[in-house]
Amino acid sequence: MNLTKLKKQVHLSGGQILDPLAKTITKKDILIENGKIKAFGNVKTSKSVQKIDCKGLIITHGFCDLHVHFREPGREDKETLESGSMAALAGGFTRVCVMPNTNPPIDSPEVIRYIVDRSEECPIYIHPIGAITKGQKGNELTEMGAMLAEGAVAFSDDGLPVTDSAMMRNALAYGTMFDIPIINHAEDLCLKQDGVMHEGIVSTNLGLPSSPDLTESNMVHRDLSLTLLTGGRLHVPHVSSSKSLDHIRLSKKSNDKVTAEVTPHHLFFTDNDLQGFDTNLKVAPPIRTISDQKALVEAVKDGTLDCIATDHAPHTIEEKESTFDLAPFGMIGLESCFGAVNKVLVKENNLNLLNLVQLLTTKPRDIMGFNNNLLDIGVHAELTVLDPKEEWIFSREDIQSKSKNSPFVGQNMYGRIKFTINKGHISKL
Amino acid sequence: MKHRHLLGLKDYPADDIKSIIDTAFSFKEVLERPIKKVPSLNGKTIVNLFFENSTRTRISFELAQKRLSADTVNFSASTSSLKKGETFKDTAQNLEAMKIDAVVMRHPTPGAPLHLTKHIDSIVINAGDGTHEHPTQAILDMTSLYEKFGYLKGLKIAIIGDISHSRVALSNIYGLKTMGAEVTLCGPSTLIPPFIEDLGVKVNYNIDEVIDWADALNVLRIQRERMHGGFLPSIREYRNLFGITTERLSQHKKELVIMHPGPINRGVEIDSAVADSDQAIILNQVLNGVASRMAILYLLLGGKLGEGND
Numbered sequence: 205m206n207l208t209k210l211k212k213q214v215h216l217s218g219g220q221i222l223d224p225l226a227k228t229i230t231k232k233d234i235l236i237e238n239g240k241i242k243a244f245g246n247v248k249t250s251k252s253v254q255k256i257d258c259k260g261l262i263i264t265h266g267f268c269d270l271h272v273h274f275r276e277p278g279r280e281d282k283e284t285l286e287s288g289s290m291a292a293l294a295g296g297f298t299r300v301c302v303m304p305n306t307n308p309p310i311d312s313p314e315v316i317r318y319i320v321d322r323s324e325e326c327p328i329y330i331h332p333i334g335a336i337t338k339g340q341k342g343n344e345l346t347e348m349g350a351m352l353a354e355g356a357v358a359f360s361d362d363g364l365p366v367t368d369s370a371m372m373r374n375a376l377a378y379g380t381m382f383d384i385p386i387i388n389h390a391e392d393l394c395l396k397q398d399g400v401m402h403e404g405i406v407s408t409n410l411g412l413p414s415s416p417d418l419t420e421s422n423m424v425h426r427d428l429s430l431t432l433l434t435g436g437r438l439h440v441p442h443v444s445s446s447k448s449l450d451h452i453r454l455s456k457k458s459n460d461k462v463t464a465e466v467t468p469h470h471l472f473f474t475d476n477d478l479q480g481f482d483t484n485l486k487v488a489p490p491i492r493t494i495s496d497q498k499a500l501v502e503a504v505k506d507g508t509l510d511c512i513a514t515d516h517a518p519h520t521i522e523e524k525e526s527t528f529d530l531a532p533f534g535m536i537g538l539e540s541c542f543g544a545v546n547k548v549l550v551k552e553n554n555l556n557l558l559n560l561v562q563l564l565t566t567k568p569r570d571i572m573g574f575n576n577n578l579l580d581i582g583v584h585a586e587l588t589v590l591d592p593k594e595e596w597i598f599s600r601e602d603i604q605s606k607s608k609n610s611p612f613v614g615q616n617m618y619g620r621i622k623f624t625i626n627k628g629h630i631s632k633l
Numbered sequence: 634m635k636h637r638h639l640l641g642l643k644d645y646p647a648d649d650i651k652s653i654i655d656t657a658f659s660f661k662e663v664l665e666r667p668i669k670k671v672p673s674l675n676g677k678t679i680v681n682l683f684f685e686n687s688t689r690t691r692i693s694f695e696l697a698q699k700r701l702s703a704d705t706v707n708f709s710a711s712t713s714s715l716k717k718g719e720t721f722k723d724t725a726q727n728l729e730a731m732k733i734d735a736v737v738m739r740h741p742t743p744g745a746p747l748h749l750t751k752h753i754d755s756i757v758i759n760a761g762d763g764t765h766e767h768p769t770q771a772i773l774d775m776t777s778l779y780e781k782f783g784y785l786k787g788l789k790i791a792i793i794g795d796i797s798h799s800r801v802a803l804s805n806i807y808g809l810k811t812m813g814a815e816v817t818l819c820g821p822s823t824l825i826p827p828f829i830e831d832l833g834v835k836v837n838y839n840i841d842e843v844i845d846w847a848d849a850l851n852v853l854r855i856q857r858e859r860m861h862g863g864f865l866p867s868i869r870e871y872r873n874l875f876g877i878t879t880e881r882l883s884q885h886k887k888e889l890v891i892m893h894p895g896p897i898n899r900g901v902e903i904d905s906a907v908a909d910s911d912q913a914i915i916l917n918q919v920l921n922g923v924a925s926r927m928a929i930l931y932l933l934l935g936g937k938l939g940e941g942n943d
């Protein structure tokens with residue numbers, strides 16, 4: 205992938221603009237000048253214009269990912285804000301929210317400020333999510349007010365659940381003062397024990413310690429109830445089980461403060477794929493059964509799930525080359541996201557491309573209150589250009605992340621990112 | 634043999650299991666001779682890589698290797714050294730550099746032997762991977778059953794005890810089902826894995842019914858630490874509900890073969906008198922273990938039977 209500064213004038217010609225906000229697809233050119241959208245349609249250009257052929261391609265909002273782990277500060281050997289940005293651009297993402305389970309955790313206004321300052325130099329927009337509790341220890345609330353003032357956009361102890369129900373209640377209640385989402389990594393650790401995969405026939409076949417779907421859905425249910433009690437806003441990350449979906453679907457009928465995300469890997473894989481003991485498929489929450497996978501697809505279609513988030517979680521080769529019990533949980537996912545979800549949802553399950561793009565653009569931006577007016581004269585160009593039908597195989601060379609822990613390597617993909625335009629730069633794949 | 638390695642008995646062909654059993658019987662005959670050694674694997678080097686202490690399994694393999702005239706090296710690694718930073722890959726690559734022919738591995742983690750095959754070219758034999766499989770144990774169990782009954786198809790085998798934490802149970806289930814035997818599991822419901830019936834076995838919590846039904850009981854070791862996880866309230870309760878006691882067996886007037894993979898917890902899962910009784914074939918299993926492992930090594934390492942015999 206190469207990332208270059210945009211010329212003074214850039215002409216995106218011959219492509220179709222998919223506007224996820226207006227819900228339209230129209231064939232139109234775009235002229236970008238000084239990094240901002242200058243004109244649509246028949247654009248007049250000078251000789252020095254940088255012309256980009258978009259014939260057969262879709263131009264749309266830059267993707268937005270609410271759930272990535274960029275490991276900074278503390279584990280820069282796995283990912284940095286820069287390397288994570290490159291992975292994001294490769295996947296068509298122009299904007300991400302980084303989770304706070306770093307070392308030290310992002311749990312104070314100072315660390316929020318550090319991330320915000322550091323991200324200025326990066327080619328994508330990076331918004332920090334602050335920790336719910338100090339040190340992610342589950343005992344004391346962080347200074348949410350001060351952290352929001354420095355640029356935090358939501359709160360989560362992700363990687364760990366807020367186990368204590370009283371603490372979760374207080375976090376949701378405290379959050380109502382700022383109207384921001386509380387994101388709880390829902391896993392009942394007592395029920396999970398040393399489980400490394402979903403409990404089912406496959407775990408029995410493999411002899412691996414496992415945990416049932418209730419490990420997730422029980423805590424999702426608790427969080428939904430606490431949301432009603434407190435009036436707080438809850439965003440449920442990486443929903444993996446059919447049972448959790450039932451709770452969320454029911455709750456959404458009477459509570460508009462609940463949103464939920466799904467990852468590409470929970471949509472793409474099933475526990476059957478763990479037969480080869482691939483440690484890259486060890487994630488939390490775990491990859492579940494084919495019936496859970498089908499339920500996730502249905503929940504995307506009926507709106508129970510609001511958006512797609514990758515939970516991009518880089519780990520070193522050394523850690524993942526270990527045995528299944530010792531390998532850490534998590535996989536990277538930014539680069540492979542579109543090719544994977546477009547395959548499962550659009551090609552195999554007849555979702556509209558427009559709806560899919562909304563799950564990657566307007567929906568996540570709505571949850572965080574980010575600007576959605578991206579296809580307008582005068583706005584900074586934050587655009588993704590993609591081929592919705594290219595068939596290709598994801599390989600290690602497609603990975604921009606510092607870490608290579610992807611189970612998508614070798615998988616057939618459908619649809620591919622071609623260019624990403626953001627912050628006055630263009631990345632070409 | 635269809636598979637180059639022996640990682641487990643899931644999807645292992647019946648023909649190959651039968652070949653191993655048949656070959657085991659010819660080696661057993663060798664083991665009854667005054668000079669118990671054949672030159673079949675002369676010049677082959679086998680490493681016994683044990684990440685977990687298992688004196689019995691290691692000695693059984695070592696003896697099998699010596700009887701076949703293979704060169705053997707024992708490599709006891711601890712998983713704590715892995716945690717300290719030496720990676721599994723390092724260990725594997727070290728082995729590969731030594732130009733060996735096969736690795737016999739015991740490891741606490743399910744899938745570790747498959748993992749090893751990705752890093753080395755040698756033949757890998759699983760000597761137990763955590764709670765996953767222990768294929769050579771299941772093969773020696775089947776060899777012993779075949780020896781006793783003369784057939785496996787339709788044989789009624791009950792596996793008694795902690796199924797969840799047992800690699801022996803899972804490999805036995807795969808192997809016995811492949812060979813056409815019927816399998817019933819009996820043990821505390823907290824120690825029966827979920828969905829196990831999908832493997833074509835029955836579960837029955839009533840030990841007396843199971844004894845009435847079975848041709849043979851394979852009694853598993855009960856570990857005292859299971860009481861910590863809330864799996865078992867007490868050994869007394871376990872013995873009342875599932876113990877293979879003299880008293881219980883005396884109430885069933887029937888011929889019954891008793892097996893145990895060892896090491897035995899006398900007075901816990903089985904009474905001493907039962908373990909030492911005529912119906913127990915536990916010591917026979919030990920000898921068949923050597924013969925079966927000889928057969929496995931011989932068939933996988935491509936030795937020649939009869940070559941230079943006598």
Ligand SMILES: [Zn+2]
Pocket residue numbers: 362363364389441442488489
């Ligand atoms: Zn999480």
